[in-house]
Amino acid sequence: xxxxxxxxxxxxGGISALTDVxxxxxEGEIHGLIGPNxxxxxxxxxxxxxxxxxxxxxxxxxNETITGIKPHKITDKGICRTFQNIRLFSQMTTLENVxxxxxxxxxxxxxxxxxxxxxxRTEERKIREKAIExxxxxxxxxxxxxxxENLSYGQQRRLEIARALASDPKLxxxxxxxxxxxxxxxxxxxxxxxxxxxxxxxxxIIEHDMPLVMKLCDHITVLNFGKKLAEGTPEEIQNNPAxxxxxxxxxxxxxxx
Amino acid sequence: xxxxLLNPYYLQIGSFILINIILAISIYVTLxxxxxxxxxxxxxxxxxxxxxxxxxxxxxPIIVGVIVASLVAGIFGIIVGLPSLRLSGVxxxxxxxxxxxxxxxxxxxxxxxxxxxxxLSGIPHIGRELLNLFRDAGLDPSSIGLRNNQFxxxxxxxxxxxxxxxxxxFFVRQNNSRVGRAFAAIKMDEKAAEAMGINITYYKVLSFxxxxxxxxxxGSLFAHVLAYISPADFAYHRAVEILIFAVFGGSEVILGAIxxxxxxxxxxxxxxxxxxxxxxxxxLILIFMMAFRPQGIITENMVQWLKKKFSSKRGKSHGSRx
Amino acid sequence: MLLxxxxxxxxxxxxxxxxxxxxxxxxxxxxxxxxxxxxxFMFGAFIGVIVTSTLKWPLWAAFLxxxxxxxxxxxxxxxxxxxxxxxKQGVSHLAxxxxxxxxxxxxxxxxxxxxxxxxxxxxxxFAEINFQIGSITVYLVQIVIFAISIVLMMGLSYxxxxxxxxKALRATAENLETASILGVDTKRIIILTVIIASALGxxxxxxxxxxxxxxxxxxxLSMGLKGLAIIILGGMGNVKGAMxxxxxxxLAETLVVAYGDSGYRDAIAFITxxxxxxxxxxxxxxxxxxxxGR
Numbered sequence: 124x125x126x127x128x129x130x131x132x133x134x135x136g137g138i139s140a141l142t143d144v145x146x147x148x149x150e151g152e153i154h155g156l157i158g159p160n161x162x163x164x165x166x167x168x169x170x171x172x173x174x175x176x177x178x179x180x181x182x183x184x185x186n187e188t189i190t191g192i193k194p195h196k197i198t199d200k201g202i203c204r205t206f207q208n209i210r211l212f213s214q215m216t217t218l219e220n221v222x223x224x225x226x227x228x229x230x231x232x233x234x235x236x237x238x239x240x241x242x243x244r245t246e247e248r249k250i251r252e253k254a255i256e257x258x259x260x261x262x263x264x265x266x267x268x269x270x271x272e273n274l275s276y277g278q279q280r281r282l283e284i285a286r287a288l289a290s291d292p293k294l295x296x297x298x299x300x301x302x303x304x305x306x307x308x309x310x311x312x313x314x315x316x317x318x319x320x321x322x323x324x325x326x327x328i329i330e331h332d333m334p335l336v337m338k339l340c341d342h343i344t345v346l347n348f349g350k351k352l353a354e355g356t357p358e359e360i361q362n363n364p365a366x367x368x369x370x371x372x373x374x375x376x377x378x379x380x
Numbered sequence: 381x382x383x384x385l386l387n388p389y390y391l392q393i394g395s396f397i398l399i400n401i402i403l404a405i406s407i408y409v410t411l412x413x414x415x416x417x418x419x420x421x422x423x424x425x426x427x428x429x430x431x432x433x434x435x436x437x438x439x440x441p442i443i444v445g446v447i448v449a450s451l452v453a454g455i456f457g458i459i460v461g462l463p464s465l466r467l468s469g470v471x472x473x474x475x476x477x478x479x480x481x482x483x484x485x486x487x488x489x490x491x492x493x494x495x496x497x498x499x500l501s502g503i504p505h506i507g508r509e510l511l512n513l514f515r516d517a518g519l520d521p522s523s524i525g526l527r528n529n530q531f532x533x534x535x536x537x538x539x540x541x542x543x544x545x546x547x548x549x550f551f552v553r554q555n556n557s558r559v560g561r562a563f564a565a566i567k568m569d570e571k572a573a574e575a576m577g578i579n580i581t582y583y584k585v586l587s588f589x590x591x592x593x594x595x596x597x598x599g600s601l602f603a604h605v606l607a608y609i610s611p612a613d614f615a616y617h618r619a620v621e622i623l624i625f626a627v628f629g630g631s632e633v634i635l636g637a638i639x640x641x642x643x644x645x646x647x648x649x650x651x652x653x654x655x656x657x658x659x660x661x662x663x664l665i666l667i668f669m670m671a672f673r674p675q676g677i678i679t680e681n682m683v684q685w686l687k688k689k690f691s692s693k694r695g696k697s698h699g700s701r702x
Numbered sequence: 703m704l705l706x707x708x709x710x711x712x713x714x715x716x717x718x719x720x721x722x723x724x725x726x727x728x729x730x731x732x733x734x735x736x737x738x739x740x741x742x743f744m745f746g747a748f749i750g751v752i753v754t755s756t757l758k759w760p761l762w763a764a765f766l767x768x769x770x771x772x773x774x775x776x777x778x779x780x781x782x783x784x785x786x787x788x789x790k791q792g793v794s795h796l797a798x799x800x801x802x803x804x805x806x807x808x809x810x811x812x813x814x815x816x817x818x819x820x821x822x823x824x825x826x827x828f829a830e831i832n833f834q835i836g837s838i839t840v841y842l843v844q845i846v847i848f849a850i851s852i853v854l855m856m857g858l859s860y861x862x863x864x865x866x867x868x869k870a871l872r873a874t875a876e877n878l879e880t881a882s883i884l885g886v887d888t889k890r891i892i893i894l895t896v897i898i899a900s901a902l903g904x905x906x907x908x909x910x911x912x913x914x915x916x917x918x919x920x921x922x923l924s925m926g927l928k929g930l931a932i933i934i935l936g937g938m939g940n941v942k943g944a945m946x947x948x949x950x951x952x953l954a955e956t957l958v959v960a961y962g963d964s965g966y967r968d969a970i971a972f973i974t975x976x977x978x979x980x981x982x983x984x985x986x987x988x989x990x991x992x993x994x995g996r
Contacts, residue, residue, distance in 0.1 A: 172575055198577030210572035212565050214680065223565045227577030229558055233586070236557030237550050247557070290577055416796055463980045469795050470735055471979055474930055478975040481927060485972070489965035616923055620807055627800060659811035666804025670797045671786035 124183075125150040125294055125325045126171075131180035133166055133349075140166045143180075144351045146344040148294070153316065153326045155336045157360075158346035159369060164329045165207050167346075168296050171327075172197055172204055185293065199227045201293035205283040205300060207329070213272035217263055217282055220271050221254035224289030250289075257285040261315060277308045284315065288324075295319060297328040301335055309335055337361065345369070391533035395605055397645045398540040399598050402547055404625035404637035406594035409551065411631050412560075413587035414567035416469070419460065419476030420595040420622045422483035425614030427453045427596025428603040429487060429494055432503045435604075442509055446600040453596020454589050461588035465581055480619050487611035499610025506539065506604045507532035536605060543601070547594065551634055563587055595622075617659070624662050627669055630676030633683050640676065706838050707960045708953070713844045713913055715952025716851030720906040721925055722932035722944035723858060724899035730875040730939035731895045734798040738779060740926020741809035742900045746772045746907025747917040748817045751824050761826050761912075768904040776900025779805055780893055806926065813919050821918045824911030847909050854905065855945055862941065871895060875939065924968060931971035934978050937988025946986065 126148040133141040141163040148154045156164050170177050173194050182190045189197055203224070212220050229250055235243040258264050261281040266274065271282060280300055287295055297316070301309050309332060316326060316339060330336045336343065337357040345352040345360060347369045353360060360366055403420060410417045431449035434440055460479055464472055487494050494500065511532050514520075554560050562583045565573035574580050603609050621644070629640015644662075648655040669676065721743055728736045746768040753764040783801045831842040862868040873881040874891045882888045906925075911917050932951050936943025951974070955967050978985060 174571065174575075193579075194574045195577050195579045198575065203577075204575055206572065206575075210569050210575075212568040212572065214568060215561075215564060219561065223561050223573070223578075224576050226558065226562060226565075231558040233554060233559055233590075236559045237553040239553070239557075243557070250558075286576065467979055467983065470799050471983065473796065473799060474735065474934070475976055475979045478927065478931075478972040481972045482969050482976070485966060485969040489963070489969075617807070620803060623800070623803070657811065657815070659807045660815075663804040663806070663808025663811065667783045667801050667808070668804075670801040670804070671783075674794065674797050 124148065125152075125185055126327065127181075127183040128167070128171075129181040129183065131167070131170060131182070132178045133163075133170060133175075134178045139349055141170070141177075141346075141349045144346065144349070146351065146354055148325055148327060149342070150325055151320065151323060152341045153320055153328065153339055155340035155343040155357075156327060156329045156346065157331070157333075157336055157343060158352070161348075162346040163349040164346055165298055166349075168204055168298055168327075168329065171296060172202065195227070198290055198292075201291070202296065203287040203290040203292040203294075204296035205280070205287050205298055207298040207302075209276075209279050209283060211271045211279055211283060211286070213270075215271055216268050217258065217271050217274065218251075218254055218267040220282055221257055221285045221289045222250050224286035225250045225253060226290070228289075228291050254285075254289060257288050258282075260288070260318065261285045262311065276303045277305075280304070281312075281315070284319075288319070292324060294325045294327065297326060297330075299329055299331065301330055301332045313339055386530045386534055388529050388533045391530070391537050393645070393649055394537045395533070395540050397642050398537070398544045399601055399605065400622075400625060400641035400645050401544055401638050402594060402598040402601070403622045404629065404641040405547060405551060405634065406591045406598065407622050407626045408631065408634055408637040409594060410588050410591035411626060412555070412567060413563040413584055414468075414570065415464075415584060415588060416473045417476040417588065417591055418473050418619045418623060419479045420591065421614045421616070421618035422476075422480035423453045423456060423592040423595035424599035424602065424618065424622075425480075425483050425487055425611070426456055427599030428609045428614065429500070429599075430596070431600035432500050432603045432609060433493065435504045436500070436502065442504055442506055442604050445504075445604070446597065449600035450593050450597040453599070454593040456596075457589035457592025458585060461585045461592070464588065465584055477616070477619065480614070481616065484611050484615050487614065494611070497611060499608060499612075500603075501608040503603050503607045503609065505532075505607045506601075507536045510535040510539065540601065540605075548634060548638065555634070559583070559586070620662065624665060627676055628665055630678030630682075632675050632680045633678055635683055636676045636678040639678050707956055709838070709840060709844060710960075711953035711956035712949065713847050713952070714956055715949035716848050717906050717909050717913065717948075718928060718932055718952045719945045719948025720851055720854055720902050720909070721929045722936065722948045723855070723941065724902040724906075725929045725933045726936075726939055726941060726944040727871075727895050727899045727902075729933065730941075731871060731892060732784065732798075733795075734784070734802070735930065735938075736779070736896075736899070737799060737802040737926060738783075738805035738809060739899065739903055739929055740924070741806045741813070741922035742772050742775050742779075743903035743907045743910075743925050743929075744917070744919065744922030745775060745809065745813060746904030747824070747911050747921060748813060748822065748907070748919075749904070750908040750911045751817070751822045751917055755823065755825055761908075765905065765908055768908050769901045772900045772904030772907075773897045775809075776896045776898075776903075777893060779900070780896040784892075784896070806922070810919065810922055813922070817919065819919060821916045823916050825915070826912055829912070829915060843912050847913055850905070850909065854902070859941060867891075867894070927975075928968075928971040931975045931978075933985070934975050934983075935985055937985030940985065940987045943985055943987035 124147050128144060128146050131141055131144045132139070144167070156167065158164055169175060171182055173192060176191050181188055184200060184202060187200070189200065212223060215223070229246050231243045231246055258267065261284055263278060263281060263285065266278065271279065274282060284297065284300060301312055304312060313335060316328070319326060328340070340357060342355070343357060343360045344354045345366050352369060353363045353366050355363070403424065406420050406423070407417065427449040430452045431445035434448050435442055435445040460476070464475055467475055488496050511528070562573070562578045565576065565578055566580060566583055570580060625640035625644055626637055628644065629638070630636020648658050654661055721739070725736065725739055728734065728739070749768045749771050750764040753759050753767050754761060783805050784798060787797050787801060828842050833840050862872055870881070870886045871891050871894070873884070873886055874888050878888055910921070928951060932947035933944055935950065936947030951971060954970055958970055959967050
């Protein structure tokens with residue numbers, strides 16, 4: 124098990140965003156986290172990366188309890204994420220964004236950075252090469268020097284993935300990476316995530332694009348109103364009556380709105 | 381002939397420009413990680429008094445005084461910077477302003493040490509020490525056709541120039557490295573930076589402390605160039621002045637700090653009539669800049685454009701901070 | 703003796719409270735800290751000097767002129783230093799702060815040229831009148847100051863709570879967009895807020911002249927920072943907090959001067975700022991969310 128979520132509950136004041144949720148990820152798995160809007164999915168990501176602590180419960184990563192560890196240390200340990208509403212470093216170039224991602228895998232400090240001994244120059248070169256390679260992987264090789272806020276929406280999403288990969292994670296958390304993508308882009312995204320899996324990285328993905336989720340994921344956890352509704356393979360989930368009801372219900376609401 | 385060119389007054393203005401550039405850099409450094417500190421005047425004062433007292437009471441060479449002063453300012457930087465992490469934006473600005481004022485009150489009231497409002501005089505002068513060095517080496521100013529005081533001011537200017545160039549070089553190099561990227565990331569999106577593995581606490585305190593050290597360093601230089609300091613030199617007005625260097629010149633890039641300090645130091649000199657109303661003009665500049673060009677005159681884009689014009693054959697990817 | 707010091711402290715505290723009210727109103731409605739508030743206060747004091755000493759008009763005229771003058775200053779501040787910054791995208795939240803710093807040094811320098819750099823005496827006819835209650839001497843001036851402060855505070859509270867305009871102000875303070883959607887003329891309310899806040903500053907300026915019989919141009923900066931300390935202590939945007947904070951600071955300063963080292967009096971305000979911001983950024987009465995990195 125690369126990730127174990129154990130009885131996580133998160134309350135904000137009087138509102139319970141997550142109640143007693145538990146699920147697990149096997150190493151090398153692509154695991155989907157789905158559910159209607161407001162089900163608590165992004166909250167779960169925020170808890171895993173400790174943007175805030177859970178009210179109760181534990182999170183275990185590679186057999187180590189990481190609940191409550193400082194966010195940057197969690198990245199150190201090998202978990203990295205993308206954001207639902209894209210949080211790139213907007214005034215940096217595409218290449219620089221990815222190079223920042225490699226921060227936790229490098230160590231040059233003030234003096235190395237200024238006086239640049241051989242070790243620092245080698246490290247910088249490696250960071251840069253890795254960034255170029257990752258940009259190639261996500262299909263952004265022509266955009267190295269473009270300031271990231273000038274990229275298209277879909278390109279920005281891919282950049283975020285490249286940036287997260289630069290931290291050499293064991294577990295990648297993707298928050299709605301396909302949002303706003305057309306069919307071609309979604310197909311490329313599918314290939315990209317599969318390639319990530321080939322590299323031995325486990326993936327936990329929040330998504331609303333059901334065809335993508337069903338094709339991509341080895342295993343799926345369904346949340347609704349902060350509680351776990353179901354867990355299983357794509358076939359099992361697709362045929363689960365409770366899941367169907369939860370989704371059909373909210374689909375109708377969406378149409379009226 | 382050299383003698384006519386080197387008017388001591390102009391040389392001294394040159395020295396002030398350089399010290400102001402260093403001060404502007406001190407505020408730029410903390411800004412580069414997204415923190416607005418209005419405490420530069422306080423750290424400057426700490427540096428000035430520390431160096432002055434160390435050199436006066438312990439008869440140590442100026443360079444020792446300057447080093448000790450910078451370290452002390454740095455320590456205060458950590459002391460102020462750590463708790464200030466909890467604050468951001470406006471709250472940080474006010475807290476640092478408060479800190480600057482607390483320091484000033486201490487300088488005024490701790491009379492036994494600082495001589496209070498009367499100020500400290502008789503501070504060893506860099507120029508004198510340099511002059512003596514040269515004399516001991518057998519070189520006399522008149523041998524190159526200069527009067528003593530011209531020579532002194534010239535030496536001071538050259539020394540300050542070298543120091544300033546070194547400081548600029550230091551921070552330009554830092555910007556284009558891992559630490560510089562971390563600062564910029566924090567400035568643009570702190571939470572995202574943290575999620576990418578950057579230790580926010582460490583880097584923010586680092587940036588803040590660097591600003592304090594640079595300001596303290598400038599303060600010690602100030603003390604040894606003027607040979608006299610008083611609490612009024614490090615009051616609110618000074619903090620505002622330093623703020624203007626960065627706000628007017630350009631807060632995104634180090635060139636902005638350099639430009640702002642140079643322009644703002646020269647302006648009252650070039651326009652005598654302005655000198656009397658300088659603070660009113662400063663005020664108007666701040667209001668005007670915030671309304672029409674909040675990032676300052678020299679922006680990131682401008683620097684990129686300048687770089688493209690002088691671009692090298694290496695075609696290396698452009699940095700986003702400079 | 704202690705009782706007299708307490709009375710002094712309360713007098714000073716009431717003046718501080720009025721200044722703080724001005725700060726807190728602007729912060730509550732606009733979300734910004736008006737660094738020029740202290741200078742406006744100082745202008746009010748100097749106007750009082752000119753009216754009473756140069757023009758030799760009575761005290762109440764001084765109040766009137768000061769209120770009008772500072773109200774105008776407030777309007778100009780809003781119009782030229784604050785309004786251009788609203789509704790601009792990408793403007794950092796620091797911009798209004800820096801802009802008001804600009805206004806503050808502009809005004810400070812202007813007052814140097816207009817009013818001179820030194821202390822100016824503030825004469826008022828009943829400065830000497832006092833009463834003996836037991837062993838303590840209470841000055842009429844102190845009573846008047848305290849009375850005016852109470853009337854202002856109660857008046858303001860009533861106005862905010864009960865009148866339509868006051869409620870509109872509170873609505874705007876709570877949520878500008880929603881208030882606007884609900885039909886509140888937020889632009890007018892903002893102008894009104896800044897004018898009222900500045901007028902409060904002007905009144906406080908006259909009161910200070912009355913209390914200490916002299917005014918000086920450094921008052922602005924000093925009061926500005928103290929006003930800040932008070933609203934941070936009491937909780938930004940909180941009217942009760944401003945009043946309580948003002949009284950606390952006034953008492954603390956008076957006692958330090960009476961029983962401690964008077965030179966450090968000004969440091970109290972600044973140290974308070976720092977300590978409170980570190981330990982309890984929302985202040986005594988404030989709510990937690992307000993203080994986290996705006």
